[in-house]
Amino acid sequence: MNRIIDFVLENRLLVTVFGVIVLAAGFISYNKLPIDAFPDVSPSLVQVFTITEGLAPEEVEKYVTFPIETAMNGLPNVENIRSVSNFGLSVVNIYFEDETDIYFARQVVNERLQEARQQIPEGFGEPQLGPISTGMGMVLFYYLDDTTGKYSLEELRTMQDWIIKYQLQTVPGVTEVLGIGGYEKQFHVVVDPIALLKYNLAVNDLVEIIKRNNLNVGASFIEKNSEEFLVRSVGLATKIDDLENIVVQSEDGTPVYLHQVADINIGGSIRRGLQTKNGIEEIVAAQVIKLFGTNSSAVINSVENKMIEINKTLPEGIKIVPYYEQKSLVEASVNTVTNALLQGIVLVAVILILFLGSIRPSVVVALSIPYSVLFAFIGMEYFNLSINLMSFGGLAIAIGMMVDGSIVLVENIDRIIKDASPSDNLLQKISKASKEVVRPIIFSIIIIITVFIPLFTLQGVEGKTFRPLAYTITLAMFGSLIFTLTLAPVLSSLLMKLKIKKNSENKLPQETYFIKFLMKVYDKTLCFFIKHRFAAMLLGFIFIITGLYIYPKLGSEFTPQLNEGTLIVKLTMAPSISLEESKRTTMLVEKRIMGIPEIEKTVTRIG
Structure with a gap:
């Protein structure tokens, strides 16, 4: 271990370049990491x-x-x-x-x-x-808003299924766009039983005849006047007239057409679900499902940009309106932990200055935080982890632990160089101070990492939830260990200077006023409890009993509740209830909910 310190101080430029490379790689890895609200716990x-x-x-x-x-x-x-x-x-x-x-x-x-x-x-x-996705893959929901009121549900669903869907599926990271609501446009052939009996036809006969006639057929080509002409039969029905003029039978040489035995019209398919809005109207909606393993935030941004382009091409009065997207939750979760991370860094820096009493040693120690965090990002990319509430939370938890090793080493260096003689060499002093504490530093960080090893053994939902936290803490602590053994001695040699003692007396370095105050308070407190040992034991016993009394009343939950500004209300009805009755009941509930002043919008999916 002493050889590591000697090598580092002999090759300070090389170590500095290595540190810069780690920082650059950390920034690159950070930009590549997917961003989600939570770890994906789906099986x-x-x-x-x-x-x-x-x-x-x-x-x-x-x-x-x-x-x-x-x-x-x-x-x-x-x-x-x-x-x-x-x-x-x-x-x-x-x-x-x-x-x-x-x-x-x-x-x-x-x-x-x-x-x-x-x-x-x-x-x-x-x-x-099914789509290549998970339970966390439904990243955005939208509906089609018809401000003109002149488009039917069939027409809106046709726009969704044949225009919007295929354009959104071109967005990288989108695996499926599932539509709901409205009616899928169909040709309806309503058979007249009396006419079938008259012409001695069965329903199955009509089905087979329509199948045979509703297709395009190729027939190779013919040559004429040195040219080739493709031969094909065009029979695919595109309008009602095409179906009405299908010949179903010949009666004494006279063709019998489909419109003579059935009525043909355009209508909607039989549906098992619908979507409503604000208790006022039915709507056509859809949900965007992201590809497994892609960046939720990036996919949502790309989809929203694509929607802006699509809106420009839709008929006048038709607009795509997103009503739920995970981006807000993702950003809120990441921003919350990011703010906690930044606040922790500031607090650690302030405390370091108060305790170390000098800015330069504090700067050396504080630099271990960004180094350790960026080192953790490199490991997160390697282990295919995403930035989420748990992984970032692990970094926030580890802030105080990241600086432990650097504090011990830099404080010892600062103590020794403050008590130097004119003949002392700075690098030798730093080497001596580092070697004194390097072994306990390594052991202490390994012990901290060992504490989180049991989290790696968790399986199922618990494992997928808490393993990212264990990974980031472990990676950050490894980063802090590398910083302590390499960059901390080098930076100390660049930023800190020898302070020659004024006399030959072996005096301890001068403490800061803040440390003096704390030592004074601690000295009085310690003396009091040494004299009154029973009081100390009684106070400790009271704390233990109080904790045991409060603990059962705290309650427990798997994850904390998050307020993302939306509520999910589920209605359970009889299994035999019809779709129309479900719609009527749901719209009544929506109207009651819209009566609450704070409610902006309600969207309900049935089926």
């Missing part, structure tokens, strides 16, 4: 969705969910498989071990889906993988 999950039109939950379970579940058995690293079978929808959740790569998990699930598809009857739906 490694792959979802399989299957839309099964018109099937009851029992049939969905039997013909769709069960084949998918059984196909997933035996996949590597799978912890659990759960499923939900609803009317018209099957959702299978495959949970993998926490350290499993999400792309590997999706690959093996997709391979097994090929087997499952063979077991699902034709027409019962096509299984699809």
Whole structure:
């Protein structure tokens, strides 16, 4: 260990350059780190969705969910498989071990889906993988505001699904944009049973005829006059007339058209959910889901900028209005901890000046804080950690501990160089002072790091929540140890000077007025309790009893509550309630809530 001090003082320029490189690398790493409000505690999950039109939950379970579940058995690293079978929808959740790569998990699930598809009857739906995201991935919600009132819900939903969605998906970091509300635009063929009977047709006949006629077909090409002409049949229906003029049968050489046996119109699809606003109207809304592992704050900023561009291209009176985004929560969380970090740095610097009694030693010690923090950022990038409430909180907690080693070393250097003789050499004094305390400094920092090792052993949600805190504290303490052993002696040699003692008496260095005051108070207090030992024991006993009495009344919670300015109100209704009745009840509740003066807006999702 003494050799480290000798090497550092002999190669001060090299050590200084190394320190500058660490600082620069720390700044670069900081700019690369993703920013989130909290650590993502979501499990490694792959979802399989299957839309099964018109099937009851029992049939969905039997013909769709069960084949998918059984196909997933035996996949590597799978912890659990759960499923939900609803009317018209099957959702299978495959949970993998926490350290499993999400792309590997999706690959093996997709391979097994090929087997499952063979077991699902034709027409019962096509299984699809869910988005590459987690429970923390829904970073922004928005709705379409129609100030003109001339656009129907079908038209608004069409804008959302065919214009806005695809443009937002071009934003880096966006994996999916899920729309809700309004109606998906469809052609409706309303069959006349009497006309079908008249022409001896069945509904299935019409379905097959429409399928065969509603497509474009290529037929190679022909050559004429040294030119090639593509031959194709254009039959894809784009308007009502295209469907009305489909020939369904020939009656004595006379064609029977679809409009003779059915009415064709444009309408909305059967829906299982909707969205309302302020208890006044239905709206078309959507949620933006970010890609797993991307920077939430950066994705939200990019999406908001893209929305500004899209708004310029939408019809007059139509505007995208975000009503919830995680950026505010992320910024509030990070700013809170950042302010605490800065306040801690200032307080530490003030206390150092008060106790050390000199600005130069205080500057050397204070520099260990930014060095340790930036060193921690390098480690955070290496371990794929994000900036969040827990990781930044770890740095705030470690501020006082970061300077411990530097304080001991610099204070000892300051003590020794204040008692120098004319023949003494500054570097020799610094070397001697550093070697005296280097061993206990290393041991003390290792002990501090050891305290946080149990946090690395936590599993599940607890592990994902508190491991970032343990990582940042450990990394910062390693950074402070490196600073203490390398830069602290070098900076001391540059900023501090020998103070030649005026006489040969071996006197202790002069203490500051603040230290003198504290020592005076402490001396009187110590003398009092030495004389009255029973009082000291009684006081300690009272503190212990008081703590034991108060502790059970403190209560406990997993994480502190945060006030982000929004409230979530959940309404639970009978499972058999219709969508329209749910809408009516919800809008009544919204109107009552909007009657509260402090409420600006309410948006509700049903289904």
